Amino acid sequence: MTSTEHHDPKVPMPDQLPSSPVSDTATPTSGEDHNPATVFTVRDLNVYYGDFRAVVDVGLDVFEREITAFIGPSGCGKSTVLRCFNRMNDLIDIARVEGQLLFHDIDLYHPDVDPVAVRRRIGMVFQKPNPFPKSIFDNVAYGPKIAGIGGDLDEIVETSLKGAGLWNEVKDRLDKSALGLSGGQQQRLCIARAIAVQPDVLLMDEPCSALDPIATGTIEELMREMKSQYTIVIVTHNMQQAARVSDRTAFFTAEADEATGQRRGKLVEYDDTGLIFSTPKDERTEAYITGRFG
Ligand SMILES: Nc1ncnc2c1ncn2[C@@H]1O[C@H](COP(=O)(O)OP(=O)(O)O)[C@@H](O)[C@H]1O
Numbered sequence: 046m047t048s049t050e051h052h053d054p055k056v057p058m059p060d061q062l063p064s065s066p067v068s069d070t071a072t073p074t075s076g077e078d079h080n081p082a083t084v085f086t087v088r089d090l091n092v093y094y095g096d097f098r099a100v101v102d103v104g105l106d107v108f109e110r111e112i113t114a115f116i117g118p119s120g121c122g123k124s125t126v127l128r129c130f131n132r133m134n135d136l137i138d139i140a141r142v143e144g145q146l147l148f149h150d151i152d153l154y155h156p157d158v159d160p161v162a163v164r165r166r167i168g169m170v171f172q173k174p175n176p177f178p179k180s181i182f183d184n185v186a187y188g189p190k191i192a193g194i195g196g197d198l199d200e201i202v203e204t205s206l207k208g209a210g211l212w213n214e215v216k217d218r219l220d221k222s223a224l225g226l227s228g229g230q231q232q233r234l235c236i237a238r239a240i241a242v243q244p245d246v247l248l249m250d251e252p253c254s255a256l257d258p259i260a261t262g263t264i265e266e267l268m269r270e271m272k273s274q275y276t277i278v279i280v281t282h283n284m285q286q287a288a289r290v291s292d293r294t295a296f297f298t299a300e301a302d303e304a305t306g307q308r309r310g311k312l313v314e315y316d317d318t319g320l321i322f323s324t325p326k327d328e329r330t331e332a333y334i335t336g337r338f339g
């Protein structure tokens with residue numbers, strides 16, 4: 046990787062964060078027992094907004110090239126926890142994160158870690174598609190340009206659009222405005238934009254909630270394909286979606302604190318998706334997945 050910019054040597058840049066195993070292993074993981082590597086290690090994670098502790102003592106591991114789903118009723122802290130994984134909570138003035146959050150073996154909250162570098166390795170796709178008011182090409186080329194990623198931009202744009210399953214629909218109108226695309230196409234463009242900087246991880250916060258069922262199906266199909274290259278963490282309020290696409294599911298809930306009465310987010314249960322939806326261990330999980338609450 047070439048870069049001519051000046052960097053503070055104390056600040057780990059993306060290529061100093063652990064290298065992506067995608068490029069140096071070719072181990073097939075489908076259809077056989079495997080022990081996937083741990084990508085994120087979360088321990089005793091507490092997130093505060095001012096004095097309000099929104100998330101209490103969350104601990105979980107996220108595994109490589111799996112899809113991990115966060116489910117649970119509104120306000121239980123799913124987005125808050127997701128935003129910790131690429132330091133997006135840094136952008137919220139009153140947010141404070143405590144506890145341990147490792148990416149491979151790097152402490153993501155170490156003072157020397159550059160949050161911009163983190164966000165390059167750990168990309169995010171939001172609920173509402175948010176393309177820039179620019180051409181389709183420029184939307185995808187923007188990140189690699191800013192990040193100083195070398196190589197042929199045309200090629201990066203094509204590969205990213207192919208990776209997001211959008212190339213065939215837009216290849217003849219790359220110079221047209223992204224805002225002319227349908228909602229589902231815009232969301233795939235945002236996925237192309239996220240993968241254009243070659244991240245390892247994609248965080249998706251309710252990526253289909255603004256889409257119709259057909260566009261949702263397309264994105265779910267895409268996620269299953271992308272799993273061979275990326276680790277994906279998805280927040281969804283749609284339990285069927287979690288059951289369809291994810292390998293592991295974390296069920297969160299919000300419970301009133303005895304002392305303050307405030308509703309705080311907790312991780313109730315985290316397991317293989319099949320187990321969560323067939324034989325959950327916790328009665329709160331069972332009540333939620335059977336539709337008795339939430
Ligand atoms: N920027 C913020 N400022 C203050 N409180 C927030 C902020 N974002 C979320 N919260 C609060 O934190 C709790 C968890 O919210 P959130 O993570 O958005 O839940 P979910 O994604 O599960 O719906 C809620 O009580 C919410 O009101």
Ligand SMILES: [Mg+2]
Nearest residue numbers: 123124125280
């Ligand atoms: Mg949310």
